[in-house]
Every structure is written in C-alpha cells, then in structure tokens.
Amino acid sequence: MLPQVTLRRMAAKRTYHHGHLRDAVLDAARRMVSTAGTDGVSLRALARATGVSHAAIYKHFVDREALLAELSTEALLALARSQRLALSRATSTVDGLCRLGVAYLRFGMDDPARLRLAFAPEFARSAGYPLLRAAADAAEAPAIEAVTRAADDGLLPHRAIRERAVAHWAMVHGYTLLAIDGRLTEGRLSVAGTRVDPLARALSRAIRLSYGAG
Amino acid sequence: MLPQVTLRRMAAKRTYHHGHLRDAVLDAARRMVSTAGTDGVSLRALARATGVSHAAIYKHFVDREALLAELSTEALLALARSQRLALSRATSTVDGLCRLGVAYLRFGMDDPARLRLAFAPEFARSAGYPLLRAAADAAEAPAIEAVTRAADDGLLPHRAIRERAVAHWAMVHGYTLLAIDGRLTEGRLSVAGTRVDPLARALSRAIRLSYGAG
DNA sequence: GCGTTATGTTACCAATGGTAACTCCTGACG
DNA sequence: CGTCAGGAGTTACCATTGGTAACATAACGC
Numbered sequence: 001m002l003p004q005v006t007l008r009r010m011a012a013k014r015t016y017h018h019g020h021l022r023d024a025v026l027d028a029a030r031r032m033v034s035t036a037g038t039d040g041v042s043l044r045a046l047a048r049a050t051g052v053s054h055a056a057i058y059k060h061f062v063d064r065e066a067l068l069a070e071l072s073t074e075a076l077l078a079l080a081r082s083q084r085l086a087l088s089r090a091t092s093t094v095d096g097l098c099r100l101g102v103a104y105l106r107f108g109m110d111d112p113a114r115l116r117l118a119f120a121p122e123f124a125r126s127a128g129y130p131l132l133r134a135a136a137d138a139a140e141a142p143a144i145e146a147v148t149r150a151a152d153d154g155l156l157p158h159r160a161i162r163e164r165a166v167a168h169w170a171m172v173h174g175y176t177l178l179a180i181d182g183r184l185t186e187g188r189l190s191v192a193g194t195r196v197d198p199l200a201r202a203l204s205r206a207i208r209l210s211y212g213a214g
Numbered sequence: 215m216l217p218q219v220t221l222r223r224m225a226a227k228r229t230y231h232h233g234h235l236r237d238a239v240l241d242a243a244r245r246m247v248s249t250a251g252t253d254g255v256s257l258r259a260l261a262r263a264t265g266v267s268h269a270a271i272y273k274h275f276v277d278r279e280a281l282l283a284e285l286s287t288e289a290l291l292a293l294a295r296s297q298r299l300a301l302s303r304a305t306s307t308v309d310g311l312c313r314l315g316v317a318y319l320r321f322g323m324d325d326p327a328r329l330r331l332a333f334a335p336e337f338a339r340s341a342g343y344p345l346l347r348a349a350a351d352a353a354e355a356p357a358i359e360a361v362t363r364a365a366d367d368g369l370l371p372h373r374a375i376r377e378r379a380v381a382h383w384a385m386v387h388g389y390t391l392l393a394i395d396g397r398l399t400e401g402r403l404s405v406a407g408t409r410v411d412p413l414a415r416a417l418s419r420a421i422r423l424s425y426g427a428g
Numbered sequence: 429g430c431g432t433t434a435t436g437t438t439a440c441c442a443a444t445g446g447t448a449a450c451t452c453c454t455g456a457c458g
Numbered sequence: 459c460g461t462c463a464g465g466a467g468t469t470a471c472c473a474t475t476g477g478t479a480a481c482a483t484a485a486c487g488c
Binding site for chain 4: 042044
C-alpha cells in the first residue's frame with residue numbers, strides 16, 4: 001500500500017523511467033530546504049536522493065532557480081493559507097490582527113528556511129515567474145484585509161489604510177525574521193527563551209498596544 | 215600621489231608581494247557585494263580583481279565565510295553609526311524614533327546587498343565571530359535607547375520598554391527589507407514610486423501614528 | 429507493430445571553495 | 459653586512475556544482 005515513489009526508493013533502480021520524478025524531486029527539495037537552507041539545495045544531491053542521474057532533473061525543471069521559484073511560490077501560498085485560516089478565527093478586529101501576526105510568526109518558526117525562501121530577494125523582482133508574483137500578492141492580502149476591517153471599525157482613519165497595512169505587515173514580517181534569526185532570544189532585547197509561545201504573546205501585546213487597545 | 219594600491223592595479227604585477235592585499239581584497243569584496251550580492255562574491259573573482267592568485271587570499275582570510283563575516287560586521291557597525299547620527303539630530307522623542315527609522319531605511323536603500331549581508335542568517339547564530347555579535351548588539355542599541363527615551367517622556371509604560379523596542383525595531387527592519395526587495399513599490403501595497411523619499415515619509419507617518427501622535 | 433517523443437543516461441565543460449607543496453622576498457638578529 | 463625564519467605569493471591539485479550535448483530507452487498514439 002506504499003506509494004510507488006516509496007517503493008522505488010526502497011528497491012533502488014527498478015525501472016528505467018522513474019514515474020514520479022518531478023514530485024519526488026520537489027519532495028526531496030522541500031526537505032533539503034528545511035534542513036540545509038536554500039543555499040544547501042544542490043541538484044546533484046537531489047538526483048542522488050531520488051536515485052536518478054543529475055541531468056534527469058533538467059527534464060522537469062529548466063533551472064535550479066526554476067525549482068526554487070516553485071518552492072518559493074508554494075511557501076508563499078502556504079503562508080497565505082495560514083493567515084487566512086487565522087483571520088477566519090478572529091473574535092474581533094484587533095484579535096484578527098494579532099492572530100494574523102502570530103500565524104506569520106508560527107509559520108516562520110516552524111520552518112525558518114521555508115519562510116526565507118518565500119521572501120528570497122532573488123525572486124522578489126523577477127518578472128520571470130508570474131505564479132510567484134501572484135503568490136506574493138496572496139501573502140500580502142490578509143494584512144490589507146484585516147487593516148481595512150480595523151479602519152471600518154473606526155480604529156484608524158480610512159485614508160491611512162494602505163500605509164497602516166504596510167506598517168502592520170512590516171512589523172510582523174520584521175518580527176518574524178528577527179525571531180527566526182535568533183535575534184530576539186538572545187542579547188539585550190531577549191524577549192524570552194527559545195520557545196515560540198512567549199514570542200507569540202509578546203507580538204500580540206505589541207500589536208494590541210500599537211492599536212491603542214491596552 | 216595615487217595610493218600604492220591604485221598604482222599596482224594600473225601597472226599590473228610589479229612586485230612579488232602585493233603590499234596591501236588584505237585591504238585590496240576587502241575593497242573589491244565590498245564592491246562585489248554591492249553589485250552582485252553576497253552570493254555573487256567569489257574568492258577567485260576577488261583574486262582576479264586584485265591581480266593575485268586565488269590561493270593568496272587564504273593567507274589573509276581563513277575562509278570565504280570569514281571574509282564575509284568581516285564585511286557583515288563592518289556593515290552592522292556602519293548601520294549603528296548611521297542610526298546614532300540620526301538620533302543625535304532629533305528635535306524630540308518621537309522625531310528621534312522617526313529619524314532612526316528613516317536612517318535605517320536609507321541605509322538599506324543605499325546599498326541593499328550590504329544590509330542583507332549585515333543580517334545574513336548564516337551569521338546570526340554563529341558564535342564563531344565575536345566581533346560580529348558585538349556589532350549586532352551595537353546595531354540594536356539605538357532602538358532601545360530611543361524607545362527608553364519615549365518611555366521616560368511618558369509616551370508608553372516603562373514596563374513595556376523592551377517589548378516596544380523590539381516592536382519598533384521589527385517594524386523598521388521589516389519595512390526596510392520589504393522596501394529593498396521592491397515589495398513596497400509595486401503591487402497592491404504600492405506606497406509610491408521607486409524613490410526613497412516617499413517611502414521615508416510614509417515610514418515616518420506610520421511611526422508617528424503608532425505612537426499616538428497625529 | 430512502428431515511429432515519435434518524453435524521460436533518463438553518460439560524458440563533458442567551466443567555475444568554485446579549499447589544500448598542499450613549493451618559491452620568493454622581507455626583516456630581525458647575530 | 460650576511461643569513462635564515464617565516465610571512466606572503468605561486469602553481470598544481472581535488473571534489474563539488476550548475477549546466478549542456480549526444481545518446482539510450484521505454485511509453486504511447488497511430
């Protein structure tokens with residue numbers, strides 16, 4: 001009952017054609033990103049991991065970059081999904097903003113390299129990957145939505161929505177990046193231990209505070 | 215009256231010993247980071263640029279990483295200096311917080327790759343470079359100072375200083391990273407054109423707003 | 429059955445980080 | 459002023475990587 005891919009991996013090379021190479025490579029690449037970071041991903045290693053010659057991968061991905069762009073897109077979409085889920089559970093406007101931030105933070109802490117890949121600068125500008133651009137937009141959307149809701153509630157002037165949305169996103173984004181770099185858990189600014197929860201609580205308080213609510 | 219280094223570069227290989235190789239390499243590396251990003255820095259290319267065999271560089275830097283760590287340290291110290299300068303010109307507490315943020319943003323926009331190198335994740339944890347750690351602390355310090363001042367002015371409760379400092383830093387940091395990735399100048403959240411000033415003004419407004427001041 | 433073509437393979441290239449063994453020059457010391 | 463220890467370069471080498479080209483195989487439409 002094991003999937004074919006797994007069987008293949010267990011039985012070394014059985015057939016000439018792999019059958020699920022593309023997925024297998026993506027799978028291995030996901031793992032490799034999580035464990036070794038984006039820079040640690042090498043096509044040769046992926047080929048070895050999937051039991052295939054390194055040139056075979058080029059039949060499915062034009063480039064190393066193209067492969068990573070695909071994972072980056074995927075990560076952005078996952079981040080968007082996490083945020084939407086969090087937002088849907090909000091009990092109030094400010095609560096929504098907090099949940100949004102915490103979801104972002106948890107996403108990052110859960111797999112730092114994945115978040116870094118999602119925002120890898122080499123893909124930020126690139127017009128070469130339209131799907132990636134769309135995914136990036138999707139990842140911003142929840143922040144805009146939540147802040148708009150806050151404006152509707154009178155928590156801030158309507159004309160400041162976009163700026164406020166940027167500010168909110170920037171803070172959550174920056175907080176998460178600093179957190180996954182270990183910059184909030186050591187040194188002078190040390191918020192707490194290495195655990196996630198204290199960081200999440202601190203972030204929530206900061207958000208609440210910045211919206212005037214005690 | 216040209217410095218020896220320049221003369222050497224103009225006159226190809228004159229002496230067996232370079233004389234200023236270390237500095238020359240650092241110089242070339244700084245340029246290379248700015249133009250090609252940290253990933254674009256190769257020791258071989260640096261060797262070529264300084265007119266020396268690639269192995270010579272290893273007499274001055276144990277590693278490629280060590281070289282980059284040095285540049286990273288340098289960048290963090292420069293960032294700290296920029297911030298201190300900005301803070302010293304503040305006309306009020308909130309003005310100081312704004313200036314701090316704008317200085318951070320300008321530093322990043324001025325040389326994006328340099329800021330990214332300053333916060334390169336590979337060095338964030340590394341206990342291997344004590345100077346780098348100290349520099350990272352120095353880069354955080356101004357934020358703490360400015361927020362402490364804000365607390366002294368009664369703009370926020372004293373018990374929230376650290377959390378608020380983190381929040382402030384996170385927002386400025388995140389804002390800057392998003393800006394240099396071009397994520398604030400295109401797409402839905404588009405703050406303005408590609409210029410710096412509009413971004414700086416928007417950041418200032420956001421900071422002011424978040425401290426309750428209109 | 430039979431070709432077309434997607435999918436893999438081997439063989440190759442240039443570039444890179446890194447090391448070892450060797451050479452050259454400089455400068456400290458007798 | 460000579461010499462010799464060692465810092466600073468050099469060449470030669472290694473494994474690894476991204477990428478391409480030419481060839482092999484098997485899957486699938488006809």
